[in-house]
Amino acid sequence: AEPDNLDVEGVLAGIYRYRVAEGEGQRAQILVSGVIMPEALRAQQLLADEWDVHADVWSVTSWGELRRDGVGCGKQALRAPGEQPPVPYAARALADAQGPFVAVSDWMRAVPDQIREWVPGTYLTLGTDGFGFSDTRTAARRYFNIDAESIAVATLLALANDGAVPRERATEAAQKYRIDDVFAAPEQTSDPGVA
Numbered sequence: 309a310e311p312d313n314l315d316v317e318g319v320l321a322g323i324y325r326y327r328v329a330e331g332e333g334q335r336a337q338i339l340v341s342g343v344i345m346p347e348a349l350r351a352q353q354l355l356a357d358e359w360d361v362h363a364d365v366w367s368v369t370s371w372g373e374l375r376r377d378g379v380g381c382g383k384q385a386l387r388a389p390g391e392q393p394p395v396p397y398a399a400r401a402l403a404d405a406q407g408p409f410v411a412v413s414d415w416m417r418a419v420p421d422q423i424r425e426w427v428p429g430t431y432l433t434l435g436t437d438g439f440g441f442s443d444t445r446t447a448a449r450r451y452f453n454i455d456a457e458s459i460a461v462a463t464l465l466a467l468a469n470d471g472a473v474p475r476e477r478a479t480e481a482a483q484k485y486r487i488d489d490v491f492a493a494p495e496q497t498s499d500p501g502v503a
Contacts, residue, residue: 319367321397322374327352329362334472335407336363336463341371344414347449350456355463359477363463364405368420371413374398375422398426408466410434412454432466434458442490450493457485457493 310316318324323339329352336355340348348365355361368374378396385393402409408430411420417435424431434454442448449455453462464478486492 318401319369321377321401322370322372323366323368323398323401325364325401326367327365329356329364331356331362333360333362334467335405336361336467337366337402337405337407337409338363338459338463339366339368339409339411339420341368341413341415341420344412344449344454347454347456348412348459351459351463354456354460359460359464359481361463361467361473363407363410366402368411368413371419371422374426378423378426396426398423399428402426402428405429407472408432408463408470410459410462410466412459412462414454430466430470432462432469434462446493447490450487450490453487455487455493457481458487461485461487 315324326345327349329335338348338351345365345367352363352365355363374397378398381394381396405428409427410432412434413419413436415435416437417433419435420433424433434452436452436454442451446455450458461478461481464473464481465475467473468475468478482488
């Protein structure tokens with residue numbers, strides 16, 4: 309059975325708003341795919357509870373599909389320059405979203421970078437570029453800075469880049485969470501069964 313209020317068009321097109329942030333204050337958007345969703349949801353909570361930032365979380369079901377759609381729209385616009393150009397789905401979906409965008413994936417940053425052209429604002433990407441070493445998933449996610457704390461710091465940095473918050477807030481968060489230390493990553497008390 310289909311869940312109530314499921315954005316089927318968004319699921320099939322490649323992106324839909326998974327959880328809207330509650331409250332007033334600074335706004336931001338977190339775009340996430342795959343097994344990193346629990347980290348993004350935890351980052352959403354950290355941002356609200358500790359930094360008064362309210363970030364919506366978007367589920368990206370296919371970065372590649374969003375890219376194909378965007379490129380297809382560009383090709384259509386090129387072939388019919390006298391007509392109203394089509395707007396890519398990513399641009400339409402994110403058009404009314406407030407604040408900067410932080411995209412996180414357990415793939416290389418090049419994966420979420422595929423849609424940069426159609427994101428209507430500041431866009432920071434996090435991913436697993438390079439080679440890592442770790443003995444736990446928690447340590448690996450901290451090493452690559454795709455854990456909740458790193459997502460929160462990236463969101464504060466994006467807000468600072470937009471001039472919405474002082475850069476010192478991002479610095480304070482990075483120091484508080486020790487995002488450069490794999491041994492400082494909080495231990496998970498349970499594994500939701502994801503890789």
